[in-house]
Amino acid sequence: AGRPPLRESGWDLEQIARRYRKFRDTFAPIAAARDLRALRPQSAFVVRTLLIHDYRKIHLRDPLLPPALLPESWIGVEAYALCAGLYTAVFTAAEQHLSEYGATLRGPLPPAGPESQARFGGLIR
Helix, strand or coil, X not given: CXXXXXXXXXXXXXXXXXXXXXXXXXHHHHHCCCCHHHXXXXXXXXXXXXXXXXXXXXXXXXXXXXXXXXXXXXXXXXXXXXXXXXXXXXXXXXXXXXXXXXXXXXXXXCCCCHHHHCHHHHCCC
8 A cells, every 4th residue: 555556656647648748749740731641752752751750759659558557548559650651651662762762782672571561560552
């Protein structure tokens, strides 16, 4: 008795939630754009790069607790769905940009492999 719940003693969930809310506030307007699939490949690449960079900075600090230990309406669930949806929407155009302009020391980049398409539970087909 008198001890904070496990989730509060080990992790600063409020700070993580603030970061997820900032992520949502940054990327939700982009995701709400009418036709993301019409983005130029370069723009899609920039969106995807910034999206994943920002999401990973938060996600790597998230303890990924089971739902029973999380606050109600945990913002991490919404942030994941936003990231997955936006990633899926810009994937093809971003890959087009990479295939046109990306290169390795040995030559052109290989096409995206199955591991790229398996992200977010295999949303990319």
